[in-house]
Amino acid sequence: MAAIIAARCGKAITVVETRPEPGAKIRVSGGGRCNVLPSRVSIDDFHTEGSRHIMRNILMSWPLTDVRAFFEDDLRIPLKDEPSGKVFPISDRSRDVAEALLTALRQSGAVLRSSCRIVRIERRDAGGFRLFSSDGGKLECDRVILASGGLSLPKSGSDGAGLSMAVALGHGRVPTYPALVPLLSNDARWQLLSGVSLRARVKVECDRRTIDEAEGEMLFTHRGFSGPVILNLSRYVTRTRKVALRVHWGGCEVDDWSDALRQGGRATVASAVRRCLPNRLAALLIDHAAVEPSVRLSELRRTERDRLAEVLSRFVLPVNGSEGYATAEVTGGGVPLGEISPRTLESRVVPGLYLCGEIIDVTGRLGGYNFLWAWVTGRKVGRALATAS
Ligand SMILES: Cc1cc2nc3c(=O)[nH]c(=O)nc-3n(C[C@H](O)[C@H](O)[C@H](O)COP(=O)(O)OP(=O)(O)OC[C@H]3O[C@@H](n4cnc5c(N)ncnc54)[C@H](O)[C@@H]3O)c2cc1C
Numbered sequence: 001m002a003a004i005i006a007a008r009c010g011k012a013i014t015v016v017e018t019r020p021e022p023g024a025k026i027r028v029s030g031g032g033r034c035n036v037l038p039s040r041v042s043i044d045d046f047h048t049e050g051s052r053h054i055m056r057n058i059l060m061s062w063p064l065t066d067v068r069a070f071f072e073d074d075l076r077i078p079l080k081d082e083p084s085g086k087v088f089p090i091s092d093r094s095r096d097v098a099e100a101l102l103t104a105l106r107q108s109g110a111v112l113r114s115s116c117r118i119v120r121i122e123r124r125d126a127g128g129f130r131l132f133s134s135d136g137g138k139l140e141c142d143r144v145i146l147a148s149g150g151l152s153l154p155k156s157g158s159d160g161a162g163l164s165m166a167v168a169l170g171h172g173r174v175p176t177y178p179a180l181v182p183l184l185s186n187d188a189r190w191q192l193l194s195g196v197s198l199r200a201r202v203k204v205e206c207d208r209r210t211i212d213e214a215e216g217e218m219l220f221t222h223r224g225f226s227g228p229v230i231l232n233l234s235r236y237v238t239r240t241r242k243v244a245l246r247v248h249w250g251g252c253e254v255d256d257w258s259d260a261l262r263q264g265g266r267a268t269v270a271s272a273v274r275r276c277l278p279n280r281l282a283a284l285l286i287d288h289a290a291v292e293p294s295v296r297l298s299e300l301r302r303t304e305r306d307r308l309a310e311v312l313s314r315f316v317l318p319v320n321g322s323e324g325y326a327t328a329e330v331t332g333g334g335v336p337l338g339e340i341s342p343r344t345l346e347s348r349v350v351p352g353l354y355l356c357g358e359i360i361d362v363t364g365r366l367g368g369y370n371f372l373w374a375w376v377t378g379r380k381v382g383r384a385l386a387t388a389s
Helices: 002-008 024-032 052-060 064-074 094-108 161-168 228-239 254-262 269-276 279-288 302-313 369-387
Strands: 014-016 079-081 086-089 111-113 118-123 129-133 138-141 144-146 174-179 197-206 209-220 224-226 244-249 330-334 353-355
Touching: 002 094, 002 369, 014 138, 024 094, 052 369, 064 079, 064 094, 064 369, 086 094, 118 161, 144 161, 174 228, 197 228, 209 228, 224 228, 228 244, 228 330, 244 302, 254 269, 254 302, 269 279, 269 302, 279 302, 353 369
Parallel strands: 014 111, 144 353
Antiparallel strands: 079 086, 118 129, 129 138, 174 330, 197 209, 197 244, 209 224
């Protein structure tokens, strides 16, 4: 995006790409469909350790309707809104998005140097930069845009080398962590639920205080927990590990479950819980509460009912880590927002160096927000370069 915008304005741009072609992540995104944008945007859809005010100003600099018009009218990719609030190409093919961007790049006049990995960036005494590639090559330029992504999905070409180069040039680094990532459990009983999914409300607790919560689809995997609600909250686990994820199964509070169990009459514990939850999960939770599943609710002792209601409404997930960068959709942390000019995204530490996309310490939630950040910041850098003397 940065290269297209700057080259269209007549700037001599060279895109250097490790892989045979840029845009590997676009191709695998959204399950091969590319969730190119969200339908709506709010500042609460993003996280940064820096100034939320600056983050908002950057995000709002290219209104969502205009970003959408760029894709539909300029790149000629018809888009559709899905009820989930996500925007996809009508074709449901992520490669259409990647190819449209590559075509626009070629037509812009930018030069693409692919299969070339940059390993070091040096500031020249006379101004400008010297870039060193892994095959021993050198590239001289007046300005550099670091659009090298984060550390997630390293096989796509983004392995954190860009961030290390920014740090080597003098930038700070907000500690990085995998985000939007499935969580692991070493409790074999939970792994047996692999394939089960349901709606759940999950609260993040730190020192017995709720610091965030989300409701949505949760999925059990053969290694632990996934689904949108888990992915969106995973960053708390990967950042601090001192949090507890407390699940309200079926989205219900303790009183809702207590009432349901009290008023169930002749129904058995198993049939009452199964009415609201998938069978295998119901069996596991009843077992966890040490209650006999065949007992009628009317015969349940009060202590048993309270114990079961507690397990059903305030259950701490047995989480012991995440799948890490190998499967994380995005990287949290990165170059601090405060070290970049909000107007041009030029580094305040290294004049002539510009940054955009995931390398910056801004992370969006699931739903097209991370691409939105990449498109908006890419365009901002492209425009800044176009007007730079
Ligand atoms: C599996 C998966 C699915 C996703 N799905 C979605 C989705 O549907 N919607 C959404 O909004 N977000 C999605 N994301 C997140 C989104 O892909 C990223 O946030 C976005 O691609 C970041 O863009 P970027 O340009 O900053 O970095 P990247 O897309 O990572 O691009 C960086 C580029 O720089 C190149 N590079 C890196 N280092 C070097 C080097 N040293 N020398 C030369 N080249 C280098 C890389 O090869 C790569 O081409 C997904 C991510 C993953 C992993």
